[in-house]
Amino acid sequence: MKATSPNEAVIFFAGDSGDGIQLTGGQFSETVEIFGNDISTFPNFPAEIRAPKGTLFGVSGFQLKLGSVKVFTPGDQYDVLVAMNAAALKTNLHQLKKGGVIIANTSGFDKKNLTLAKYENGTNPLEDHSLDNYDVHDFDVTKMTQDALVDTGMDRKEIERCKNMFVLGFVYWMFNQDLKYTINFLTDKFKSKPELADANIKVLKAGHNFADTSETFTSRFSIKPAQLPKGHYRNVNGNQAVALALVAASKKSGLGLFYGSYPITPASNILHQLSRYKNYGVKTYQAEDEIAAICSAIGASFAGNLGATASSGPGIALKGEAMGLAMILELPLVIVNVQRGGPSTGLPTKTEQADLLQALYGRNGEAPLPVFAPATPKDCFKITFMACKIALEHMTPVMILTDGYIANGSEPWQYPESKDLAEIKPPLIKERQSDDHFLPYQRDKNLVRKWAIPGIAGLEHRIGGLEKEIDTGNVSYDPDNHEQMIKIRAEKVEKVAEVFPDQTYEQGSEKSKLLVIGWGSTYGAIESAIISLKEDGHDIAHVHLRMIHPLPSNLGEILRHFEQIIVPEMNNGQLVMVLRNKFLLPIKSVTKIKGVPFTVQEIKEAILNQLRHG
Amino acid sequence: MDKVADPKSYTAKDFASDQEVRWCPGCGDYSILNQVKKILPEIGVARENIVFISGIGCSSRFPYYTETYGMHSIHGRATAIASGLKAANPKLDVWIITGDGDALSIGGNHLIHLLRRNFNVNILLFNNEIYGLTKGQYSPTSPIGKISASTPQGSLDYPFNPLMLALGAEGTFVARSIDTNPTHLRETLLQAHNHHGASFVEIYQNCNVFNDGCFAPFSDKGIKEDHVVMLEEGKPLVFGADLNKGVTLDGFKPKIIELSNGHTPEECWIHDPTDRIKATILTQFFEYSAEPGALPRPFGLFYQEERYSYEDHMEDQLKQADDKNGAGDLDALLSGPNPWQVA
Ligand SMILES: Cc1ncc(C[n+]2csc(CCOP(=O)(O)OP(=O)(O)O)c2C)c(N)n1
Ligand code: SF4
Numbered sequence: 001m002k003a004t005s006p007n008e009a010v011i012f013f014a015g016d017s018g019d020g021i022q023l024t025g026g027q028f029s030e031t032v033e034i035f036g037n038d039i040s041t042f043p044n045f046p047a048e049i050r051a052p053k054g055t056l057f058g059v060s061g062f063q064l065k066l067g068s069v070k071v072f073t074p075g076d077q078y079d080v081l082v083a084m085n086a087a088a089l090k091t092n093l094h095q096l097k098k099g100g101v102i103i104a105n106t107s108g109f110d111k112k113n114l115t116l117a118k119y120e121n122g123t124n125p126l127e128d129h130s131l132d133n134y135d136v137h138d139f140d141v142t143k144m145t146q147d148a149l150v151d152t153g154m155d156r157k158e159i160e161r162c163k164n165m166f167v168l169g170f171v172y173w174m175f176n177q178d179l180k181y182t183i184n185f186l187t188d189k190f191k192s193k194p195e196l197a198d199a200n201i202k203v204l205k206a207g208h209n210f211a212d213t214s215e216t217f218t219s220r221f222s223i224k225p226a227q228l229p230k231g232h233y234r235n236v237n238g239n240q241a242v243a244l245a246l247v248a249a250s251k252k253s254g255l256g257l258f259y260g261s262y263p264i265t266p267a268s269n270i271l272h273q274l275s276r277y278k279n280y281g282v283k284t285y286q287a288e289d290e291i292a293a294i295c296s297a298i299g300a301s302f303a304g305n306l307g308a309t310a311s312s313g314p315g316i317a318l319k320g321e322a323m324g325l326a327m328i329l330e331l332p333l334v335i336v337n338v339q340r341g342g343p344s345t346g347l348p349t350k351t352e353q354a355d356l357l358q359a360l361y362g363r364n365g366e367a368p369l370p371v372f373a374p375a376t377p378k379d380c381f382k383i384t385f386m387a388c389k390i391a392l393e394h395m396t397p398v399m400i401l402t403d404g405y406i407a408n409g410s411e412p413w414q415y416p417e418s419k420d421l422a423e424i425k426p427p428l429i430k431e432r433q434s435d436d437h438f439l440p441y442q443r444d445k446n447l448v449r450k451w452a453i454p455g456i457a458g459l460e461h462r463i464g465g466l467e468k469e470i471d472t473g474n475v476s477y478d479p480d481n482h483e484q485m486i487k488i489r490a491e492k493v494e495k496v497a498e499v500f501p502d503q504t505y506e507q508g509s510e511k512s513k514l515l516v517i518g519w520g521s522t523y524g525a526i527e528s529a530i531i532s533l534k535e536d537g538h539d540i541a542h543v544h545l546r547m548i549h550p551l552p553s554n555l556g557e558i559l560r561h562f563e564q565i566i567v568p569e570m571n572n573g574q575l576v577m578v579l580r581n582k583f584l585l586p587i588k589s590v591t592k593i594k595g596v597p598f599t600v601q602e603i604k605e606a607i608l609n610q611l612r613h614g
Numbered sequence: 615m616d617k618v619a620d621p622k623s624y625t626a627k628d629f630a631s632d633q634e635v636r637w638c639p640g641c642g643d644y645s646i647l648n649q650v651k652k653i654l655p656e657i658g659v660a661r662e663n664i665v666f667i668s669g670i671g672c673s674s675r676f677p678y679y680t681e682t683y684g685m686h687s688i689h690g691r692a693t694a695i696a697s698g699l700k701a702a703n704p705k706l707d708v709w710i711i712t713g714d715g716d717a718l719s720i721g722g723n724h725l726i727h728l729l730r731r732n733f734n735v736n737i738l739l740f741n742n743e744i745y746g747l748t749k750g751q752y753s754p755t756s757p758i759g760k761i762s763a764s765t766p767q768g769s770l771d772y773p774f775n776p777l778m779l780a781l782g783a784e785g786t787f788v789a790r791s792i793d794t795n796p797t798h799l800r801e802t803l804l805q806a807h808n809h810h811g812a813s814f815v816e817i818y819q820n821c822n823v824f825n826d827g828c829f830a831p832f833s834d835k836g837i838k839e840d841h842v843v844m845l846e847e848g849k850p851l852v853f854g855a856d857l858n859k860g861v862t863l864d865g866f867k868p869k870i871i872e873l874s875n876g877h878t879p880e881e882c883w884i885h886d887p888t889d890r891i892k893a894t895i896l897t898q899f900f901e902y903s904a905e906p907g908a909l910p911r912p913f914g915l916f917y918q919e920e921r922y923s924y925e926d927h928m929e930d931q932l933k934q935a936d937d938k939n940g941a942g943d944l945d946a947l948l949s950g951p952n953p954w955q956v957a
Contacts, residue, residue: 034952229956231956232949233953233955234949235952244948247942278931278934278936279936285698288694288723288724288727291724292691295688295724297698299667301698303703321688322691415950437632454663454664454683454703455662457661459662460661462683463684463686466686
């Protein structure tokens, strides 16, 4: 047996949407995390819920990189490809490293599957020597699962559903991992149906034993635990992290959380998650559409709650008018855009960063809002929490841009203790302070107005979408007043930069040869590329923006140190436009708009290309 | 200005804001504003707990004129905003002010969903059968063939029957009143306020600039007597100048009988606002016709039903979750069920 001990490995599970691929990937991720590996994952599923079995477009995938070193991305190429059927192999083989491992379920390569996967004349790739350069392990998972459960009296369909556990057991063996975590998980999941728990565990063990006893298998990976900083960890994906941050901000501000939303991929999970937190005082409201969703959140915010809403491209487009209302009312509101491929319905289950300009400018009139962009799944917690704090303390709607990639991707997270989270102090007035008329639009030094919520005697006031007179908030059509109010509201948002941490370097320094500016989920690929280039002797700097409006106060200062700046983004060049406009510098754009993240290799090439050709 | 702490000692004046009312002179909105200000001292709610939410339109300027909390929001969305407000704080006394364009055209979707959810709020729909603020285009309640700014040859669309719509959307309180009958309007508003659930009140409101007299048959002395029937619980449906006409039901078909011809009021349809089928028939007294023998237009409470409100259910679920899982602990939430330690 050949045991290899690389620093990292990438495994890709692929099969029909009904094959339990996401669950298998999730279990494997959590097991290796608890073992101590650093990981990064990327689930990739079709837009159809149960696409016809065996088809190329119905393949569901789960990508995971695990390492004994810091892991930044789910990886460019796979070391191991698990293919539950022919279509899964066909659609993913090109990403497998030469000589990589293929684990194939032979019963997914019958005539029907081969035809559906469009293998010419039904030739079976497992038999025609086309895979000779790979390390292929093919066996009949379906049959061995049936054999393991033959005495249980379960019907074929039920047995069929356990076959992912056989593969998981097999892969655990390959990666030297314990079954314990998954056994506990299954026991808990099927608490009310112990016979199903037993069956799944039996199959899991059968897969593990099969790998152990069978002598044909030669590859085994032994990846040591990573040197992660000491502390308490959990696994988190981006949507979970957003949900947790909203609850945390509600607790830290002492305000109820109201979350109004309308289902849309890939944002729905935030709603699902928050709806389970009712004992945290969280009110979730599935509205009739996205307009109602944001409007309900505005109503809740007027009532003194932390009002929040999330959606994706098409839904965010619908919310535009109401965002403008929240902006002119100067009420706190959190709007999360889990971006996906556009325009229109676009690529609902794929990832993209093409809503940046919409976030910055997509409202009528002069209606600026702070716009934030977390870089990784765990970063979604920190940035969302910070965005909530700014919304509440500065009385403004804020927009958070995540995307399908970090929303669904997961990684280990050294979660904070609640006592270490910043306090949030919204400018609420608790009671009437003088006999004078209450002035709802009087401002403090940060230009923030006071928040008087219904229920407080003597502070009755009316707010609305019509332009307001300075201080009083009364309707005003006065030209000078309008211009001043536009400037005041814009300056209020600009002042957020004063409380936001200064921009720092992720890699390199002002002495580096070239600067890469990233935002959002391109973080991992940029970091990996730069670290890898460093090993080849290149000194490259990386700055990753967490706030895009207003831009961090010291960003201009940083940019002026560099002659060469590139901005990779998953759109047609949006941040680059903003930066060129603001700083009048010849910044270069690197784009990818394919619905999938940049690979590390692509970023490396972009940097080398820039260094070579200037 | 703020001497009144005890709700019972308010007067209508306490509810007047310092803003100058800017509707056209003679607009029906004035009357509605006055009646609302008159009933507010009677409802026994402290001024600070009252909130008016409106959309956009002439009528939607309303919140600026009441000394309560208020929001003049965006076109069609007052219902959606009020839903979130009420869910967030069920203790507030929430009033929605909307027009026929605001509620039935751009905001139609939110209106029907609010009604089925049955939030405990009051919806006052100022129906003037026209778009006032945008200067006189036909609206979803304008009769077919309406000549308006945008329909010089007459409008093509068939109008909504707002009360039928409200009933169809599972509204639990459905009523109609009119700006020119202040007493009736006040009574209807009070009833609406006392209902626990979504109260839908359609108020006929004259836009004397763009649609003057569109409700004259129901407001003008000498005509209205033959065209209006007032609904009162347990009372027969009688109308006419000397209450000489009545409505009976022949199966499901309403018929007019002459009470002078030996018929008595006892033979008439006795109004029962808890009868949904009859309420549905009543909403269909809608085909206005000047012909003698045409059905009169009913005013008053058509239908009322007790049904748990959305925010009640929501509070219950929160409490159940609390009872079952205990008040949420943030640290437990952050760690999740499967944390591990790196030593
Ligand atoms: C999104 C949007 N579309 C259109 C308008 C223009 N608009 C303002 S009020 C109105 C119609 C008002 O009619 P109605 O609701 O019947 O109110 P009224 O003015 O008659 O009281 C329209 C179309 C707007 N303000 N916002
Ligand atoms: S336009 Fe009509 S509805 Fe609007 S204020 Fe004037 S009279 Fe009233």
